[in-house]
Amino acid sequence: MPVLAIDLGGTKTLAALVDGADIVARREVATDRNTGPAAWVAGMANLAHDWRRRHDGIGLTVTGLVAQGLWRPLNSETLPLPVEGFPLAREAEAALGGPAVIRNDAQAAAWGEYLHGAGQGRDMVFLTVSTGIGAGIVLNGQLVEGRFGLAGHAGQMIALPDGDDAPFEDMASGRWIARKADRSDARAVFAGADDPACAEAIETSAQRVARLCRNLQFLLAPEVIVIGGGIGLAPGYLSRLRAILAPLDPIRRPVIEPAALGGDAGVIGIAALAAAQARAEH
Numbered sequence: 001m002p003v004l005a006i007d008l009g010g011t012k013t014l015a016a017l018v019d020g021a022d023i024v025a026r027r028e029v030a031t032d033r034n035t036g037p038a039a040w041v042a043g044m045a046n047l048a049h050d051w052r053r054r055h056d057g058i059g060l061t062v063t064g065l066v067a068q069g070l071w072r073p074l075n076s077e078t079l080p081l082p083v084e085g086f087p088l089a090r091e092a093e094a095a096l097g098g099p100a101v102i103r104n105d106a107q108a109a110a111w112g113e114y115l116h117g118a119g120q121g122r123d124m125v126f127l128t129v130s131t132g133i134g135a136g137i138v139l140n141g142q143l144v145e146g147r148f149g150l151a152g153h154a155g156q157m158i159a160l161p162d163g164d165d166a167p168f169e170d171m172a173s174g175r176w177i178a179r180k181a182d183r184s185d186a187r188a189v190f191a192g193a194d195d196p197a198c199a200e201a202i203e204t205s206a207q208r209v210a211r212l213c214r215n216l217q218f219l220l221a222p223e224v225i226v227i228g229g230g231i232g233l234a235p236g237y238l239s240r241l242r243a244i245l246a247p248l249d250p251i252r253r254p255v256i257e258p259a260a261l262g263g264d265a266g267v268i269g270i271a272a273l274a275a276a277q278a279r280a281e282h
């Protein structure tokens, strides 16, 4: 029996029935940033309402931090969540009709790429360049969750050596690209890449993300950094990253590969975590 897996990001929400690495059914809607967590949870339940008898187990993966059942923003620009936290575990379980395994979106996607995608069997970092910038780490076959589930928040690393605490993602993410090029969203910037302002925003983001990859390489020395997210997988972005990193000597140079599961890495990863939890309980 498949698992119901839902991935709620800053731009879209994907609900899927997942069996191993296979997506048996899928539905996707835009995440309406103006409504709030109660409406997002209702939206998820609505996407999945007629699948109730078709799954065994529920996995939910979201942008932001979920600790002790409470969902909080690290960067409200990525998704405007209440700073005091929203009781996601309680509300989602009530709306979806059963216990749910809940993790950060980039951590779940890392696990999906480790099990079934571009990072199979290797120490890896999954880096999503998306509305925000997130990451998940798998070392020695273990997903690193860390204290309060915070591990992997590479986009939250502080970008400047001194001065303010501006996080890295505020200078390179999809939202930054759109703002920098003065377009409605990052998709419009990629569509207008012939325009110099658009080309410059994309290039500067790639330069900065390449630096982030270099830092991650020094810190964790993964075998591979798997790149995902709507920006990371947009045409031309990953090849720019590789070109920027190419002159480095092999010891310092991160090995970059695209997410083999594309935008499905999160639902596949969270489905695996939910299935493992169900097995452990039986």
Ligand code: BMX
Binding pocket: 008, 009, 010, 011, 062, 063, 064, 065, 072, 073, 074, 075, 076, 078, 079, 081, 104, 105, 106, 128, 129, 130, 131, 132, 133, 134, 135, 153, 155, 156, 169
């Ligand atoms: C932010 C943060 C991370 C998330 C990352 C990518 C929030 C709301 N989110 O760094 O938890 O993993 O963005 O999120 O603080 P996405 O929505 O761009 O996929």
